[in-house]
Amino acid sequence: RRDGKGKYNDVPSSCATCSFDLIMSDRHPNIQSGSTSRPRYSAGVHNSRRPRSTTPFPEFPDLKTHEELYNFSLDYSETFWGTLARSRLTWSKDFTTVTDSSFETKTFGWFHGGELNASVNCIDRHLNERGEEPALIWEKDEPGESVFYSYRKLSETVGQIGNMLKNSGVKAGDRVTIYLSNSPTAVATMLACARIGAIHNVVFAGFSANALAARINDAQSETVITANTILRGGKLIPAKKTVDEAVTHCPCVRRVFVHFRTEVEVPMGKMDINMDKAMASEPVDCTVENRGSEDTLFMLYTSGSTGAPKGLIHSTAGYLLYANVTFKHAFDYNIGEKFGCVADIGWITGHSYVLYGPLSNGATTLLFESTPQYPDPGRYWEMVERLKLNHIYLSPTALRLLLKSGDGYVKKYNRSSLRKLGCVGEPLNHEAWEWYHKVVGEGRCDIIDTWWQTETGGICISPRPSEVGAEIIPAMPMRPMPGISLALVDNQGKETDAEKGALCIKKPWPGLARSIYGNHDRFLQTYFSNAPGLYYTGDGAHRYNNSHFQIIGRMDDVLNVSGHRLGTAEIEDVMDDHPDVSETAVIGFPHDIKGEGVYAYAVLKDERKSSKKEIEIELKSMIKTRIGGLALPEIILFTPSLPRTRSGKIMRRILRKIAANDFENLGDTSTLADPDVIKFIVDKHKELF
Ligand code: WTA
Numbered sequence: 007r008r009d010g011k012g013k014y015n016d017v018p019s020s021c022a023t024c025s026f027d028l029i030m031s032d033r034h035p036n037i038q039s040g041s042t043s044r045p046r047y048s049a050g051v052h053n054s055r056r057p058r059s060t061t062p063f064p065e066f067p068d069l070k071t072h073e074e075l076y077n078f079s080l081d082y083s084e085t086f087w088g089t090l091a092r093s094r095l096t097w098s099k100d101f102t103t104v105t106d107s108s109f110e111t112k113t114f115g116w117f118h119g120g121e122l123n124a125s126v127n128c129i130d131r132h133l134n135e136r137g138e139e140p141a142l143i144w145e146k147d148e149p150g151e152s153v154f155y156s157y158r159k160l161s162e163t164v165g166q167i168g169n170m171l172k173n174s175g176v177k178a179g180d181r182v183t184i185y186l187s188n189s190p191t192a193v194a195t196m197l198a199c200a201r202i203g204a205i206h207n208v209v210f211a212g213f214s215a216n217a218l219a220a221r222i223n224d225a226q227s228e229t230v231i232t233a234n235t236i237l238r239g240g241k242l243i244p245a246k247k248t249v250d251e252a253v254t255h256c257p258c259v260r261r262v263f264v265h266f267r268t269e270v271e272v273p274m275g276k277m278d279i280n281m282d283k284a285m286a287s288e289p290v291d292c293t294v295e296n297r298g299s300e301d302t303l304f305m306l307y308t309s310g311s312t313g314a315p316k317g318l319i320h321s322t323a324g325y326l327l328y329a330n331v332t333f334k335h336a337f338d339y340n341i342g343e344k345f346g347c348v349a350d351i352g353w354i355t356g357h358s359y360v361l362y363g364p365l366s367n368g369a370t371t372l373l374f375e376s377t378p379q380y381p382d383p384g385r386y387w388e389m390v391e392r393l394k395l396n397h398i399y400l401s402p403t404a405l406r407l408l409l410k411s412g413d414g415y416v417k418k419y420n421r422s423s424l425r426k427l428g429c430v431g432e433p434l435n436h437e438a439w440e441w442y443h444k445v446v447g448e449g450r451c452d453i454i455d456t457w458w459q460t461e462t463g464g465i466c467i468s469p470r471p472s473e474v475g476a477e478i479i480p481a482m483p484m485r486p487m488p489g490i491s492l493a494l495v496d497n498q499g500k501e502t503d504a505e506k507g508a509l510c511i512k513k514p515w516p517g518l519a520r521s522i523y524g525n526h527d528r529f530l531q532t533y534f535s536n537a538p539g540l541y542y543t544g545d546g547a548h549r550y551n552n553s554h555f556q557i558i559g560r561m562d563d564v565l566n567v568s569g570h571r572l573g574t575a576e577i578e579d580v581m582d583d584h585p586d587v588s589e590t591a592v593i594g595f596p597h598d599i600k601g602e603g604v605y606a607y608a609v610l611k612d613e614r615k616s617s618k619k620e621i622e623i624e625l626k627s628m629i630k631t632r633i634g635g636l637a638l639p640e641i642i643l644f645t646p647s648l649p650r651t652r653s654g655k656i657m658r659r660i661l662r663k664i665a666a667n668d669f670e671n672l673g674d675t676s677t678l679a680d681p682d683v684i685k686f687i688v689d690k691h692k693e694l695f
Pocket residue numbers: 308353354355429430431432433434455456457458459460461483543544545557558559560566569570571
């Protein structure tokens with residue numbers, strides 16, 4: 007992990023080329039404030055010509071540059087979004103108002119009076135022209151096995167599942183929990199919910215039974231859909247068993263549909279229904295339930311800085327429009343191209359850029375069921391060659407992992423089909439950026455580093471949002487998408503001209519989540535109270551040359567481990583339940599592959615039953631069972647106490663610095679209640695590393 011000199015080699019929060027620490031410092035030394043100079047690594051990369059070009063928004067032919075389009079999108083935002091809504095989506099009833107949304111008054115509605123259905127927009131309207139074209143390419147876990155699904159076949163599957171759900175009593179507005187990994191069945195199930203007006207609630211199939219149960223209960227979901235087993239990286243994951251355990255704690259559940267992904271037999275109880283059999287006997291035509299623009303399309307749980315994960319609510323029209331437009335323009339997608347987003351449908355990236363963005367554009371979209379290293383680190387590139395993918399969209403963690411395995415696995419395969427190389431989820435460090443650009447893309451492809459969140463519905467910052475050939479600066483998402491007006495705010499929640507601050511969005515846009523399921527106050531409190539009148543993202547950012555943005559990372563107690571959000575409080579809650587533990591503090595530390603790793607400090611009770619070694623094993627097993635493997639700490643450091651201010655607040659800042667080996671910058675520790683504990687923790691940390 008370290009190069010022996012106490013410095014991390016390849017952390018996303020620092021520049022790999024110059025070891026500049028972005029979190030600690032005010033500005034990247036390679037970028038001069040107020041000047042137009044660019045970092046040296048970009049010389050001659052993409053940018054030899056300034057574009058003469060036009061923007062690819064056909065609705066606005068007079069707007070020739072990104073700047074023109076962007077300014078128009080903010081100055082005439084109703085015309086901008088209203089025009090796009092009518093031209094990009096198919097409505098069963100036209101809307102009467104574009105928006106009444108305002109962050110001052112905390113109203114969020116778009117396209118009132120309109121009615122539409124997301125499944126019609128993703129399937130039916132393409133059937134005449136593209137019925138026999140591939141909608142889905144299912145890249146199965148088994149290497150080399152892929153299945154093409156035409157729009158027609160997808161339509162039929164969605165129809166059968168929709169009828170099956172309706173016949174079993176699922177109604178519009180009901181929440182349907184989906185615990186499946188990427189497959190045509192999973193995508194068709196999501197679209198079938200949309201077709202009948204049910205709200206899908208996909209839970210990532212890596213979450214444990216407890217985490218699943220909490221989400222089912224919070225959503226008051228009567229229906230759960232799972233598979234007998236899931237296959238991932240050659241391993242069988244007993245999904246049905248996890249669901250069985252979960253539903254014993256969920257009195258609201260009335261039926262569990264089981265899809266048979268493998269031959270493995272599983273016990274079927276009273277509530278269980280063999281989904282493959284049930285849908286096979288249903289007709290392929292399923293009546294469409296038209297939805298009001300603001301009706302909920304889906305909910306998706308994500309971690310916050312405090313409390314239990316929150317079920318974010320996304321609207322039908324606004325979300326779909328935003329996923330549609332951002333997919334088309336961030337990636338400059340052309341019809342007929344194959345788009346390969348390798349995210350799981352359990353995350354927002356899977357919702358917006360595996361399913362809704364691509365399918366609403368009539369695209370061919372990949373469903374990747376496997377892992378980047380199965381059977382070897384050449385998996386992505388072998389797949390690119392075999393399927394002739396034109397776009398790939400992945401996570402920085404996967405890139406860093408593959409980079410470590412060397413160039414051989416990449417160069418072995420023909421990647422000439424690739425045009426755009428996207429990534430999302432965490433800061434993309436320079437080393438990974440360069441490798442992606444030079445080795446994977448042979449210097450030919452644009453790197454599309456996209457910043458967004460579960461809450462934002464779709465991409466908000468990306469290098470080429472609307473201008474063909476615009477300059478791309480390495481390792482930053484750069485430009486706000488049309489309609490997205492960014493601001494940085496200071497510690498007082500006031501907008502600032504400074505180059506560094508908390509990233510906020512000033513103007514409403516249609517893709518923003520509308521609420522937290524069952525807790526609208528928490529929604530307002532989390533996103534609209536820190537900087538009144540603005541949407542508060544929770545991320546810190548740098549602004550360069552007054553226009554280009556680079557994301558530093560979370561400013562709150564949310565961890566980003568391999569691009570997956572975890573609340574420190576969620577992990578602390580689990581650890582605190584151990585009978586021998588008196589208190590804990592969980593923080594993130596720079597991890598060369600995962601971006602951030604989980605680092606836990608634990609104080610044990612004086613009288614305890616187990617040894618430290620046993621407690622460590624028990625704590626890890628509790629975290630695995632109650633949350634899932636992705637939340638496992640890399641390190642658990644036992645300490646006699648935690649550093650606290652005299653008023654009793656845990657000094658997380660100091661714990662973070664120690665975990666990052668940044669011992670020189672601990673600041674003034676003399677005001678702590680017990681300054682000696684710092685020395686203890688530092689010594690222990692050095693021992694553990
Ligand atoms: C982080 C994922 C840096 C950020 C779509 C954000 C990024 C959180 C980037 C949202 C990026 C996402 N550069 N950081 N390009 N993209 N993030 O909700 O901290 O799972 O707040 O949505 O990921 O994670 P979420």
